[in-house]
Amino acid sequence: MDDGKVILKKVIIADVEEPDTATREKEPAPVLSEDIKMLVTSMIHKDGGAFARVSFLRDADWAEGVVPGGRIEKAEGFSEEEIEKLEAYLAAEQEMILREAKGVNPIRNLFT
Numbered sequence: 001m002d003d004g005k006v007i008l009k010k011v012i013i014a015d016v017e018e019p020d021t022a023t024r025e026k027e028p029a030p031v032l033s034e035d036i037k038m039l040v041t042s043m044i045h046k047d048g049g050a051f052a053r054v055s056f057l058r059d060a061d062w063a064e065g066v067v068p069g070g071r072i073e074k075a076e077g078f079s080e081e082e083i084e085k086l087e088a089y090l091a092a093e094q095e096m097i098l099r100e101a102k103g104v105n106p107i108r109n110l111f112t
Helices: 080-092 094-103
Strands: 007-012 035-040 044-047 049-056 061-067 070-078
Touching: 035 094, 044 061, 049 070, 061 080, 061 094, 070 080
Parallel strands: none
Antiparallel strands: 007 035, 035 049, 044 049, 049 061, 061 070
């Protein structure tokens, strides 16, 4: 993060189902998951508060949200269920995302 670039992180939003004891001998059902890239801005200070914008990208699909708060504000191509999972991810990883956002230095990129 010292180079001031936006972070990229692979995010999996599929549920992993635990097989019950009656079906443990069988192979578990395949988990459908998609690789999603996450981009985080530096901290944005506005109206006495601070937040970071988070973008999720998957091919032509995108979603934009904020932390703290963990809500997706705009999205295209993601299903409602996927958006709920992305919001749950934002809420669960809020501390890590904010820590990364504090390490982003957008001014440094102007000189590289």
